[in-house]
Amino acid sequence: MKKNGRRNFARIARYRLRAVFGRKQLDRDMDEEMRFHLEMTERENLDAGMTYDEARRQARITFGGLENMKEITRDARGISWYENLARDIRISIRQLRKSPGFTAVAIVTLMLGIGACAAMFSVVNAVVIEPLPVKEPERLVWVANFGSGGMSARTTRVDNFLEWKERNNVFEKIGAYFAFFDYQSYILNDGDGEPERLKGVPITKDFLDTLGVKPMLGRGFVAEELKWNGRPAAILSHSFWKSRFSGNSQVVGTTINLNGQSTEIVGIMPSNFDFDSIFTPGTNVEILTPFPTTDETARWGNTLSIIGRLKPGATMDQARTELSQINESIKTQFPDRGNFRATVSDFDEQIRGRFHTAFFVLSGAVICVLLIACVNLSNLLLAKANSRRKEFAMRIALGAGRWSLMRQVLVESSILAACGCLCSLPLAIFLTKKISGLQAFSIPQLQNASINGLVLGIIVLLTFLAGLLCGLIPALQLSDLKARKTLDESGERGSAGKQSVWIRKTLVVSEVALACMLLIGAGLLIRSFVGLLQVDLGFQPDNGIAWRIDPTRDFPSLAERNAYYDGLVNRLEAIPGVTAVGISDTLPLGRNRSWGARRLEESGDQRKRITAYPRLVDYRYIKAMKINLLSGRLFGPTDTQDTARVVVINETMKRRLWQDKEALGQVARINGNDYQVIGVVGDVRHSALDEKAGAEMYLNIRQNGGWSATDIVIRSSRANETLIRGIRSAIKGYDSSLATTDYRFLQEIVDHSVAPQKLIKDILTGFSSLALLLAAVGLYGVISYSVSQRANEMGIRMAIGAKREEVTGLIVGEGFRLALVGVVLGLLAAFGLSRYLKSLLYEIDATDLATFALTAAIVMSISVLASYSPARRAARTHPAVALRAE
Amino acid sequence: MLSLTIYMKANLSHVEHLGNMKSNKNKTDLLQGTLDMLILKALSRSGPIHGYGISVQIRKWSEDVLRVEQGSLYPALYRLEEQGWIDSEWGISENKRRAKYYRLTLSGKKQLEEESANWERLSVAVNLIMQAG
Incomplete structure (x- = not known):
């Protein structure tokens, strides 16, 4: 029975697949079969002694309508939702191909919206969401000295570190790296060519174990290497190994000449762990070296950045209490070590917490852009649907179901969304590559941003939502059509009802409002950034070069x-x-x-x-x-x-x-x-x-x-x-x-220090410009449509003596009013939301009046510009032509 | 003459319930099942035959009482084929035309047996009622 069931399923599946994909062939077969039947009946009638014409006529009468028959038979063949869908898709594609201009605008709009979203999300995913490439990052904590102030105030003496390590009961492992590694140099001199300066970070014995990271090849450091003046050894970063040793695994165990000492390469780090992408974003770290925790290094004072891995179940509070107890006893035992503390904080939060706000703001902004794109498309579809009102009304009158009409509109918008999605992929990949390739930006994990499975999933989901969102309003509009009433409406174009005009205006107002809001955000960041650049540095970077000499x-x-x-x-x-x-x-x-x-x-x-x-x-x-x-x-x-x-x-x-x-x-x-x-x-x-x-x-x-x-x-x-x-x-x-390769222009150093702010400002500016452009296109569309709807009215006005300027003024006024409502709403929204930007702003108020006013003026002027061209077109039309149009 | 046109509507409703095949198998409803049964029977009696042939055979064997209209015949054929009870193949007709020949499959044979038995019971039952009074 079960086996039979399976076979049945396979057969049905085959049959259905043939019904969908082999449709043409099946139709041809059916046609031939029916014709054969008809012919045989004719022959039979002839044999019965009828005249040729009579035989034909009778055969046709008995047979019934050939097309009708085919339709019925086709239904029996297993027509169902997917065939309906296939038909809707075919019709939609035909429709879309008929108006390539509309289709192109729609797809480009969505492409920009979805592409920007996807790129942004892949960046946010890497920088904020994806866990750091270490084992169970939630159990990792920073143990800083005072927690704030210069690096020396955050780092800890070697001897205190050792006491903590010995006496604590809350950490599974505790490790550290030498925070002032940049004061040291590693000169690689392999005999041939220029000596090369490498950046290396000395790490303590348990550093890698604490993070839960193992060298991909080779091993970590051993006791002889971790002694004072111990055997020189180095672990290579994955990218350095790839670029310098072309990924040759044979180099493990060989030696290189580092600072004049023969140094053994003991290990290679895995590709997913880059010391710099976590700890020193924007600075390449090529090698890790052993850091001895001995009396000699203890004399250097505060040197260590410490990371602890809490035992399972242990909390940060427990760590704080225990460390402060240990500290009390150290202070009584060794009063000469001066004042120090142990500030425990979440590792992840320390690494990238300060970027959260910025990236959430940017995510919000990009979603606004996508929304605007959807609203725009929705508007376009609505206009298109309205111009097809007669057609739809006719179809309803002929018995088409409302659902099937709605479905067709939704299918159309989904096809557009899918095309937009496909086109957006290269854009998204390009943008992501571009952003993550910006090594100069000291944002942790940024360089690892890429379009991965999760991002792809989100893109598809966004596309689906966008398609639904764009099609929903037009679909609902159509489903409300009163067949009789619409058919009765006069005019070739079939004027849209009041409700539809109202919806379109609401959509465009919301677009303008969103764009205005984003622009204000960008404006604030730009002004803040300009302010930042005008800061008196205390030195002059122009025409200065800093050359590292080691x-x-x-x-x-x-x-x-x-x-x-x-x-x-x-x-x-x-x-x-x-x-x-x-x-x-x-x-x-x-x-x-x-x-x-x-x-x-x-x-x-x-x-x-x-x-x-x-x-x-x-x-x-x-x-x-x-x-x-x-x-x-x-x-x-x-x-x-x-x-x-x-x-x-x-x-x-x-x-x-x-x-x-x-x-x-x-x-x-x-x-x-x-x-x-x-x-x-x-x-x-x-x-x-x-x-x-x-x-x-x-x-x-x-x-x-x-x-x-x-x-x-x-x-x-x-x-x-x-x-x-x-x-x-x-x-x-x-x-x-x-080494003579290591120089930087002083201006580069300054630029590098503001790179994160610049990146965030640039992205938000890009998004808001896009938003403004889309909103302007939307406004232009609505005004153009309104002009075409009111051509008759304009004709009459001009016929009874209205001047061209008056007609222009009338139309521009309409755009102006819409934009004004949008701008006011946008200003209010910005006023309410801009405080979330506060932490990103430098010496500028989140409700800075000048920014708000300037943005409003920009949006208003763009809006007037967008409505001017359709207005002029309206005014240029000869009254007679306008009147004849009906 | 008894027309079977009425089956057309029933067929459509049957199509919509394709997903329910299992329950349909044992509980085929009378009107709908009858045409299917007649077609299966025709195929079993005459071997591979085209659609036109089936309609001629049914008319002949019923001594011109039953006339299967094309609007019922072809949907039924397609449906039976989908159920896997009959098979089709293109061949050459007696007057040298390309025609689609239908043939009973193994499971079709079983189905026919089942339906004949049902029909037997049903007609006996109906007759009992009709003759009772």
Whole structure:
């Protein structure tokens, strides 16, 4: 029985498939069969002695209507919903091909809407939704020091880290990486070609285990490598392995020359884990190296960024309580370690929490764009349906079901949506690639954005919804048709009812409102961004280049190191076009560490301690960066190791330590040494453009050790390729072991620091421009339609003496009124919603009057423009033509 | 002469219930089932034959009492074919024309037996009622 059932099913399926796909063949067969029957009946009649004509006539009478018969037989053949659907699709495609202009506009509209949505969603998916590529990220926490302030205030001493690791009961694993890795350099010198500077991050023993990530090939670091001065080893990032070693798995176990030391490649990271895409987005990290947690590194102070994996069931609160207990006991045991804390926070939140708002805003915006596209299409379909009212009314009168008519409209809109979806795919892929390829944007996981299965699913769902949404209103409209009434209506076009006009106007008003709202959002972001760019940086980036210099050699003394650098600077200064050269180990808007500084009273008492950001610079740097000297003097060539230690401080540091008293000549104690303040300079935005400067102190590299890698700032009359070549050969000529590829324009550093804001601003601007364009097209459509509907009226008006300008004015006025309602609604909506933008705005109010007013003016003028062209067309029509049109 | 035109409507309703085949199999309703049964019987008696032939045979065997109209015949044939009770094949007719020949399948034979038995019972029952009074 069961087997039989299955066979039956297969047969029925085959039969049905043939009914749908072999329809033509079946129809032909049926036709032939019926004709055969007819012929046989004729023959029979002839045999019965009828005349030829009579035989034919009688045969036809008995047979009945041939077409009718076919229809009945076809029904028996298994016609059902899918055949109906197939027919609707065929009819729709025919309809759509008849008006290619409409079809193209509709598909392009949807393509833009769906494409933008898909691209945005793939980005949001990567940046916000998809879990970080680590094991069970929900159990990971950051353990920061104070939690805010410079990097040094967030990082922790090695010895404290070890205590936490030993004594805690809440963490399954706890690991860390060296937060100031950017102060170190790894020069890869493989004999042939240029030495290459790599970015490497030293990690502690359990770092990878804590994250739950394993090297794809090879192993993690072992004890001999994690000792102080242990065996050199490195784990390569997947992308570096691919690009530099062309993915050759044989390199595991071989050695490379790193910083002059033969270093073993012990492992390769998997492709889905990029250290930089999580921890340092926008900065390529090519290798991981072992970080020894020993007494030697403990002396470096706060250095570690710590990540803990909570035991299953353990909470962050438990971790907080336990760590603070441990800290109390450390503080009593080792009072010299100073003040520190353990701030526990969610790992994911720390990594990408601050981007949530921005991406939710953008998602909202892109959905608005899609909505506008749908509304537009809905409007177009409505207009089209209205022009077919007569046809539909006729079909209803002839007995077509309402449902079948509605279905046809819905099928039509779904076909459009499906085409739009197909066309949007390349667009979406292009946009996603474009956005994720922007390495410069320091947004975690952005580079991993791609159109994956989930995104595809969402696109299809969106398409389906869009199709339904677009077709729904026209379909409902049609289903309301009163056959008699519509057929009675006069006029070739069949004028639309009041209700339909009302719906179309509502749709267009909502479009304008949405577009207006988005534009205000974009306007706010643009103004905020412009404000951000106008911030006084405290230094001048134009025509400045920062060149990273990492000599791998050892210098026996500080004086010799300084002599080496002086020699290089002299070479660079000699290049034509170079106006100033200076050295610093900490450029603005980059890495940041902080040291403690105290004010020293004349009595020798230590007073007031603050945290300040040290910059180890040469005497030329402040001038080369064009940082303002406010009072006192800068370092000079005469300040050396043998003269008194001096410091230049910024305004903020002066205010914090000495308030409004004179700071020059005062003494500050930094790292146990006393420095006399010789000058006060202006603040420099050093962590971000929208963050005010902290206390900064400039220390002279001739008087201080503790620096290795530096950036040389080269200011010139023109920073171009020739100059770069000149600098490169000068460096090469001075010391051939220096890597010469690592330079950045100061302007690039500034741009990079505002890249996320710029990305968000650009995307929202793009979306809102698209929205405005679509709304304008929608308005144009509605006005054009209204003009065509009112041609008769216009003809009469002009016939009885209305001037052209009056007719134009009348039509433009209609558009103006619609737009005005839309703009007012948009303004209100923006007023209510813009506070969600607040966290993204810099020094501008979320209800900034100028932005609101300007946006309203823009939308209104575009609207008037959009209605002007149909108005002019109306006014140009000769009255006689307009009247004859009916 | 008894016309079977009435089957046309019934056929349509049958088509709409194709999904219910299992229940239809044992509980074929009278009017609808009768034409199907006659066609199956005709095919079983005469072997492979075209649609026109079936209508001629039924007329002949019923001594001109039953006349199957084309509007009922062809839908019924298509339906039976879909049920898998009959098969079709194109062949050449006696007067050298291409014609579609229908043939009873194995399951069609079974169905015919079942329906004949039902018919037997039914006609006996109807006769009993009709002769009772």
